[in-house]
Amino acid sequence: MAELRLVDLVKEFQSFDSPEGKVVAVDHVNLEVERGELVTLLGPSGCGKTTLLRMIAGFEDPTSGDIFLGDRRINDLAPNKRDAAMVFQSYAIFPHLNVFENVAFGLRLQNLTEAQVQERVNRVLELVGLTELARRSPDQLSGGQQQRVALARAIVMEPRLLLFDEPLSNLDAKLREQMRIEIRQLQQRLGITSVYVTHDQAEAMSISDRIVVMNHGRIEQVGPPLALYARPRNRFVAAFIGDVNFISGEVVAPGRVRVLTETFPVADMPESLRPGQQVTLTLRPESVELLSDPRSPQSQFSGEVRRVTFLGGMVEYEVQAEGLGSLVVHASNPILRGVLRRGDHVGLHIPPAALHVLP
Amino acid sequence: MRLKRMKRELEILWQDPLLALLVGAITISLLIFVVYPLIAVFIKGFQTQDGQFTLENYRRFATFRYLQNALRNSLLVGLATGVVGVLLGYLAAFTLTRTDVPGKQLLHILLILPIISPPFVSAIAILLLFGFNGLITQKILGLQGFNIYGFKGVFLSQVFTFAPVGYLTLRGVLESLNPTLEDAAMNVGASRWQTFRRVTFPLSLPGIASAFLVIFIESLADFGNPLVLAGSRFPMLAPQAYLEITGSFNLPLGAALAVVLLIPSLTAFVIQRYYLQKRQYTTVTGKPTLSASKIVSPGARVGLYALLTGFALLILLFYGTILVGAFTAVWGHDNTLTLDHFRYAFSVGFDTIKDTLIVAILSTPISGFLGMLIAFMVVRLTFPGKGAVEFMSILNFAVPGTVVGIGYILAFNRPPLLLVGTLSILVLNFVFRYVPVGIQSGIAVLRQIDPSIEEAARNLGADGITTFRKVTLPLIAPAFFSGLVFAFVRAMTAISAAIFLVSAQWNLLTVQILNQVGSGRLGVAAAFSVILVAIVIVAVGVISRLVPRQVARIEIMRAQEG
Ligand SMILES: Nc1ncnc2c1ncn2[C@@H]1O[C@H](COP(=O)(O)OP(=O)(O)OP(=O)(O)O)[C@@H](O)[C@H]1O
Ligand SMILES: [Mg+2]
Numbered sequence: 001m002a003e004l005r006l007v008d009l010v011k012e013f014q015s016f017d018s019p020e021g022k023v024v025a026v027d028h029v030n031l032e033v034e035r036g037e038l039v040t041l042l043g044p045s046g047c048g049k050t051t052l053l054r055m056i057a058g059f060e061d062p063t064s065g066d067i068f069l070g071d072r073r074i075n076d077l078a079p080n081k082r083d084a085a086m087v088f089q090s091y092a093i094f095p096h097l098n099v100f101e102n103v104a105f106g107l108r109l110q111n112l113t114e115a116q117v118q119e120r121v122n123r124v125l126e127l128v129g130l131t132e133l134a135r136r137s138p139d140q141l142s143g144g145q146q147q148r149v150a151l152a153r154a155i156v157m158e159p160r161l162l163l164f165d166e167p168l169s170n171l172d173a174k175l176r177e178q179m180r181i182e183i184r185q186l187q188q189r190l191g192i193t194s195v196y197v198t199h200d201q202a203e204a205m206s207i208s209d210r211i212v213v214m215n216h217g218r219i220e221q222v223g224p225p226l227a228l229y230a231r232p233r234n235r236f237v238a239a240f241i242g243d244v245n246f247i248s249g250e251v252v253a254p255g256r257v258r259v260l261t262e263t264f265p266v267a268d269m270p271e272s273l274r275p276g277q278q279v280t281l282t283l284r285p286e287s288v289e290l291l292s293d294p295r296s297p298q299s300q301f302s303g304e305v306r307r308v309t310f311l312g313g314m315v316e317y318e319v320q321a322e323g324l325g326s327l328v329v330h331a332s333n334p335i336l337r338g339v340l341r342r343g344d345h346v347g348l349h350i351p352p353a354a355l356h357v358l359p
Numbered sequence: 360m361r362l363k364r365m366k367r368e369l370e371i372l373w374q375d376p377l378l379a380l381l382v383g384a385i386t387i388s389l390l391i392f393v394v395y396p397l398i399a400v401f402i403k404g405f406q407t408q409d410g411q412f413t414l415e416n417y418r419r420f421a422t423f424r425y426l427q428n429a430l431r432n433s434l435l436v437g438l439a440t441g442v443v444g445v446l447l448g449y450l451a452a453f454t455l456t457r458t459d460v461p462g463k464q465l466l467h468i469l470l471i472l473p474i475i476s477p478p479f480v481s482a483i484a485i486l487l488l489f490g491f492n493g494l495i496t497q498k499i500l501g502l503q504g505f506n507i508y509g510f511k512g513v514f515l516s517q518v519f520t521f522a523p524v525g526y527l528t529l530r531g532v533l534e535s536l537n538p539t540l541e542d543a544a545m546n547v548g549a550s551r552w553q554t555f556r557r558v559t560f561p562l563s564l565p566g567i568a569s570a571f572l573v574i575f576i577e578s579l580a581d582f583g584n585p586l587v588l589a590g591s592r593f594p595m596l597a598p599q600a601y602l603e604i605t606g607s608f609n610l611p612l613g614a615a616l617a618v619v620l621l622i623p624s625l626t627a628f629v630i631q632r633y634y635l636q637k638r639q640y641t642t643v644t645g646k647p648t649l650s651a652s653k654i655v656s657p658g659a660r661v662g663l664y665a666l667l668t669g670f671a672l673l674i675l676l677f678y679g680t681i682l683v684g685a686f687t688a689v690w691g692h693d694n695t696l697t698l699d700h701f702r703y704a705f706s707v708g709f710d711t712i713k714d715t716l717i718v719a720i721l722s723t724p725i726s727g728f729l730g731m732l733i734a735f736m737v738v739r740l741t742f743p744g745k746g747a748v749e750f751m752s753i754l755n756f757a758v759p760g761t762v763v764g765i766g767y768i769l770a771f772n773r774p775p776l777l778l779v780g781t782l783s784i785l786v787l788n789f790v791f792r793y794v795p796v797g798i799q800s801g802i803a804v805l806r807q808i809d810p811s812i813e814e815a816a817r818n819l820g821a822d823g824i825t826t827f828r829k830v831t832l833p834l835i836a837p838a839f840f841s842g843l844v845f846a847f848v849r850a851m852t853a854i855s856a857a858i859f860l861v862s863a864q865w866n867l868l869t870v871q872i873l874n875q876v877g878s879g880r881l882g883v884a885a886a887f888s889v890i891l892v893a894i895v896i897v898a899v900g901v902i903s904r905l906v907p908r909q910v911a912r913i914e915i916m917r918a919q920e921g
Contacts, residue, residue: 157547
C-alpha cells in the first residue's frame with residue numbers, strides 16, 4: 001500500500017482579480033508515493049506545487065479530495081499532529097534560537113529526557129555536518145548552513161514523510177548541486193518517504209525516483225526521470241524537461257513513421273494511430289548526428305548551420321534543415337570532433353529509436 | 360588622527376560648496392531650535408526668579424509632597440498606560456494580522472482614529488460620559504457625585520489615546536515576522552498555544568518592549584489629558600510645570616519640573632532606540648507566503664474578535680459622544696439638538712481655525728523638505744559631527760512638548776531672537792518638533808536605495824543639489840509624503856508645546872478647546888473637536904490621494920512614532 005495517497009485533491013483560492021472570483025491552484029490531483037520513495041513535483045511558477053505540499057503538511061485545507069498517510073485519512077488532522085516534517089524554501093529558522101535549539105525545537109515538545117534530546121540532536125547535527133556550529137545564532141550562518149539547519153530540524157523528528165519546498169532555490173549554483181546530492185544521499189540512507197518541490201528540471205532529474213510534472217494545477221505526467229525524458233506524453237512535458245525539437249511525420253505502419261522521404265522505427269507508438277495519420281514527433285538535440293559532408297551515405301537530411309554556441313563539454317548548433325525547419329543539435333566532445341562554423345552545409349542523421357511519437 | 364580625518368571630510372564636503380553650506384545651515388538651525396531651548400530650560404532650573412544660581416528648585420522636591428507626588432503619579436500613569444496599551448495593542452495587532460475576521464479594514468480605521476485626533480478628545484468624551492453630569496455615571500447608573508478625576512480618569516483617557524499607538528507599532532512588528540516560522544513550529548509538532556508561546560511571542564518581545572517604551576514616553580509627555588482629568592488632588596508633572604509658569608509665574612520651578620520630566624523620557628528613548636531597535640527580528644525572507652495562519656484556534660478567534668470589537672465600539676462610543684455632545688444644548692440637562700455650539704465656535708473661534716490652518720500649512724512642507732534633506736545628509740554624506748547631527752535631529756522624539764514649549768519661551772524672548780508671540784515661533788516649533796518622523800522614514804528608504812543610482816547622476820554631471828532634487832527626492836517621495844501627513848496631523852492636534860507659545864494674535868484650535876473645557880463649555884469644546892477632526896480627515900484624505908495607496912498606510916503607521 002502506498003505510503004502517501006492523494007485522491008482527487010482540489011484547492012481553490014478566492015481571488016478578486018480573476019473573472020470567476022477564484023483560482024484553482026490544485027486541480028483534481030491523484031498521486032501515490034511508495035514507502036522510501038522520493039517524488040518530485042516539477043512545474044512552472046504558479047502551477048500549484050507549493051499549495052499541494054502545504055495541503056499535505058496541513059497548512060491549507062483542501063477544497064475537496066482526500067489525503068491518506070498510510071491507511072489513515074489525514075485531511076482533518078492539525079498540522080502539528082501530522083507525521084510530516086517540512087523543509088521550507090525560506091528555511092524558516094527561528095531567529096531567537098541557536099542552531100542546536102532550532103533542531104531541538106520539535107523534540108522538546110515531546111516527553112523526552114534532556115539526554116535523549118541531546119543525543120538525537122547531536123546525531124543529526126553530525127549527519128548534516130553542523131556539529132561545530134551548534135551554538136551559533138542563525139544570523140551568523142551562511143545560506144548553505146541555514147539550509148542544513150532546516151534539514152536537520154526536519155529529519156530529527158524521524159518523520160514518516162519529508163516535505164521539501166524548493167529547498168535549494170536560495171543557494172548559488174555550485175552549492176545547489178552539492179546540496180542536492182547530500183539531500184538525496186541522506187534521504188536514501190534514512191529511507192524517508194519524501195515529496196520534493198522544485199521548478200528546476202535538472203534538480204528534479206538528478207534527485208528523484210519519480211517526477212510529477214504539473215501545469216495549471218494538474219498533473220501532466222508521472223514517471224521515472226528517464227521515462228519522462230525519453231517518452232514525454234505531450235508537448236508541455238517534452239519542452240519542460242530538457243531541450244527538444246518537434247517535427248512532424250506521418251504514420252506508415254504500426255511502429256513506423258515517415259519524415260519527408262525517410263522512414264523510421266519508433267518504439268511504443270499508440271495503437272490507435274492509423275497509417276496515413278499526421279503525428280508530432282520529439283527529437284532530443286543530442287540524438288541527432290551532424291555529418292560535415294552532406295553527401296555522405298549516412299545523411300538523411302541536409303541543412304545549414306545558423307548558430308554555433310560553444311558550451312565546453314558540448315556545442316549547441318542551430319541547423320536550418322531542409323523541409324524540417326530549424327533544429328537544435330547538441331554535439332559532444334568538441335575537442336576531438338572539432339567545431340563546425342556558421343554557414344557550413346551539413347548532413348543530418350537520425351538513428352533508429354531517436355524519435356518519439358506524441359500521443 | 361581623528362582631527363586629520365575630520366579635516367579630510369571637511370575638504371571633501373567643500374568640493375561642493377552649496378552642499379557644505381547646506382550642511383552648515385542645517386547644523387546651526389538644529390543647534391538653535393533643538394538644543395539651545397533645552398539648555399535654556401536646564402539653566403533656568405538652576406536659577407532664582409531674578410536669575411541668581413540656586414539649587415532651591417530641586418531642593419523643593421525633597422520638601423514639597425505635591426512635587427514628589429507629581430513625579431510619582433506621572434510615572435505611575437505612564438507605566439500603567441504602557442502596560443495596558445501594549446496589551447490592547449498586541450491583542451488588536453495579533454487579531455488583525457493573524458486571523459481572517461470580518462470587517463478588518465473598518466476595525467483598523469477605528470483603531471487609528473485616536474491617532475489623528477487631538478490627544479484630549481477622549482478626555483472630553485470621558486467628562487461627558489463619566490463626569491458630574493455624565494451620561495453613564497449620572498443618567499444610567501444614577502451615581503451622585505461620582506468623581507472621575509484623578510488616576511482613573513487620566514489612565515482611561517490615555518489608554519484610549521495611546522493603545523492605538525501600541526497597535527500600530529505592534530502591527531508592524533507582527534507583519535514583519537515571517538508566518539512560515541509559525542508553520543515551521545507546528546510542522547514539528549507544536550500546538551497552537553506552544554507555537555504562540557515559543558515562537559510568535561518571543562519574536563515579538565523586542566517589539567513589545569519598544570511599543571511599551573513609546574507609549575510610556577508619550578504618556579509622560581501627554582499634557583491635555585492630565586490637565587483636563589487629573590484634578591488638583593492628583594498632580595502630574597507636565598500640567599504642573601505649566602501651572603507653575605502660567606499660574607504662579609514661577610518660571611524657574613516650571614523649568615526644573617520640565618527637567619525632571621525629561622529624565623525618564625530620555626532614558627526610555629535611549630533604551631528604545633539604541634538597545635531595542637537593534638534587537639528586532641525582521642524575518643521576512645524569500646517569497647512571502649500568503650496564507651491564513653492556522654495558529655489561532657476557532658475559539659480563540661472568537662474571543663479575540665469579541666475583545667477587539669468591544670474596544671473598537673468603545674472608541675466609537677467616545678467619538679459618538681463628542682459628536683452628539685457638539686449638537687446637544689446642555690449636556691445632561693437639556694437634550695435638544697442645536698447648532699448653537701458651532702455658531703459660537705465659529706464666532707469666537709473663526710480666527711483660531713484660520714490661524715491653526717496657517718500654522719499647519721506653513722510648517723508641513725517645511726518640515727517635509729527639511730526631513731528629507733537631513734535624511735539625505737545623514738545617509739549619503741560624510742562630514743564631521745554627523746552622528747551628533749543625527750542625534751539632534753531626532754532628539755525631539757523623546758523630549759516632552761512641555762519641555763520644548765518652556766524652552767522656546769526662555770530661548771526666544773529677546774533680540775536677536777525675539778520670537779515670542781509671533782507666527783514664526785509656532786511654525787518653527789512644529790517644524791523642528793515633528794521633523795524626526797520624516798527623517799526616520801527618509802533614512803529608512805534611502806538606506807534601501809542603491810547609492811550607485813545617485814553616483815550615476817553625479818557621473819552624468821549633476822552637482823550635489825541637482826542630484827538630490829532630480830534623483831533622490833523622487834525616490835524618497837513616499838517617505839516625504841509620510842512625513843508630510845505626520846507633520847500636518849501633529850501641527851493640527853498638538854498642544855503641549857504650543858500652549859506656551861500661543862498669543863492673542865496667534866491662537867490654536869487645541870488651545871481653544873482646552874480653554875472651553877476649562878470654562879465648562881463642553882458643548883463648544885466638542886464642537887471645536889468635531890471641526891478639528893474633520894479638517895484633519897479631509898487633509899489626510901487629500902494628501903493620501905496624491906500618493907499611492909500603500910504609501911498612505913505607511914503614513915498613518917508613522918504618524919504614531921512621535
Ligand atoms: N493564499 C492564496 N490566495 C490566493 N491565491 C493563492 C494563494 N496561494 C496560492 N495562490 C495561487 O495559486 C496558484 C498556485 O500557487 P503555488 O504557490 O502553489 O504555486 P507554485 O507552483 O508553488 O509556484 P512557485 O514555483 O512560484 O513557488 C497561483 O496562481 C497562486 O497565485
Ligand atoms: Mg512555490
